[in-house]
Amino acid sequence: xxxxxxxxxxxxxxxxxxxxxxxxxxxxxxxxxxxxxxxxxxxxxxxxxxxxxxxxxxxxxxxxxxxxxxxxxxxxxxxxxxxxxxxxxxxxxxxxxxxxxxxxxxxxxxxxxxxxxxxxxxxxxxxxxxxxxxxxxxxxxxxxxxxxxxxxxxxxxxxxx
Amino acid sequence: xxxxxxxxxxxxxxxxxxxxxxxxxxxxxxxxxxxxxxxxxxxxxxxxxxxxxxxxxxxxxxxxxxxxxxxxxxxxxxxxxxxxxxxxxxxxxxxxxxxxxxxxxxxxxxxxxxxxxxxxxxxxxxxxxxxxxxxxxxxxxxxxxxxxxxxxxxxxxxxxxxxxxxxxxxxxxxxxxxxxxxxxxxxxxxxxxxxxxxxxxxxxxxxxxxxxxxxxxxxxxxxxxxxxxxxxxxxxxxxxxxxxxxxxxxxxxxxxxxxxxxxxxxxx
Numbered sequence: 246x247x248x249x250x251x252x253x254x255x256x257x258x259x260x261x262x263x264x265x266x267x268x269x270x271x272x273x274x275x276x277x278x279x280x281x282x283x284x285x286x287x288x289x290x291x292x293x294x295x296x297x298x299x300x301x302x303x304x305x306x307x308x309x310x311x312x313x314x315x316x317x318x319x320x321x322x323x324x325x326x327x328x329x330x331x332x333x334x335x336x337x338x339x340x341x342x343x344x345x346x347x348x349x350x351x352x353x354x355x356x357x358x359x360x361x362x363x364x365x366x367x368x369x370x371x372x373x374x375x376x377x378x379x380x381x382x383x384x385x386x387x388x389x390x391x392x393x394x395x396x397x398x399x400x401x402x403x404x405x406x
Numbered sequence: 407x408x409x410x411x412x413x414x415x416x417x418x419x420x421x422x423x424x425x426x427x428x429x430x431x432x433x434x435x436x437x438x439x440x441x442x443x444x445x446x447x448x449x450x451x452x453x454x455x456x457x458x459x460x461x462x463x464x465x466x467x468x469x470x471x472x473x474x475x476x477x478x479x480x481x482x483x484x485x486x487x488x489x490x491x492x493x494x495x496x497x498x499x500x501x502x503x504x505x506x507x508x509x510x511x512x513x514x515x516x517x518x519x520x521x522x523x524x525x526x527x528x529x530x531x532x533x534x535x536x537x538x539x540x541x542x543x544x545x546x547x548x549x550x551x552x553x554x555x556x557x558x559x560x561x562x563x564x565x566x567x568x569x570x571x572x573x574x575x576x577x578x579x580x581x582x583x584x585x586x587x588x589x590x591x592x593x594x595x596x597x598x599x600x601x602x603x604x605x606x607x608x609x610x611x612x613x614x615x616x617x618x619x620x621x622x623x624x625x626x627x628x629x630x631x632x633x634x635x636x637x638x639x640x641x642x643x644x645x646x647x648x649x650x651x652x653x654x655x656x657x658x659x660x661x662x663x664x665x666x667x668x669x670x671x672x673x674x
Contacts, residue, residue, distance in 0.1 A: 250538040268553060
């Protein structure tokens, strides 16, 4: 089989699971010959979107998160689905994704506590496309596309002139 | 310096859990406030006390000592006091002081509640993975299962045995799948405090399925009359290993595919 490869991972909506999930994604990317740098950046994306999904998209203790990732030759696609958060957080999430310009960090605050979250800003910075879909019952799905980065001279083992 | 504040509330998810929310800077002068908060929380007679500290800016060693006293009181009542939501900086400082040997730290209140349900109510947690039927992915799946077991408090030995079971079953599922089948292998892991249940489902090759059924048939031959395994015999050892390592092992055959189910009890 030459791919594309699709993995689907469903795990409890608990922050304690995220390190296991992010490491698995990183390992899967490196098994598909993506560079360690690419895998690490993808880990950060996974960490942020999973943290958001658990913190804001899981209202019941038994809630679960579904992460699907597809590995192509030249890019990867992540899609994360939660079981529906509260409307206030979802509005903030939608406005954060919609805004074209990069507003002050406060505008992206997702915490009600007043702390600003740079999570989506970081994801946007590290990926090539980010879309959010809110369906019935506030079921939220975030999709991220990240293109394979061009090989850096050090990674290719070339000696810079 | 932000004024220290403490509020006590009962969890609306699990009534046996009381949440003690700390906010602000907790220096030595705030000890009486902390002991008052702990006293008030203990009046609720909780089975589990969660100190929620996501809004804490600093915490002195004297306050930590007071919390240790609170934990001791909880342990004497058969309960527990845990800390949730600490920022990385304070968590690192407390860890340097050795507090992680006394308290369990959780990322947030939800994780602490889940830990209570896991520990006291025997709740099982499920992780399901669908992965492409390619051998190079099996080691990743194996490592993920091992990490999960360790994360849930299983010993290194138990985790290694669990990952060996997963490795053998997943390798079989990939190797003996129906030729050309694009269907993913489905792994589900159900883990609780006492055991791990592993289920692997794939679409099997009809010929291999026949061989597997043959292997799974109960052997009526007396052990001394069975042919001894030869050194170059490659087949059938994986399942023997899985049977040896698991507490319970069975295989279901259907038109849809093969479902292998192994249960491993926690030993340590």
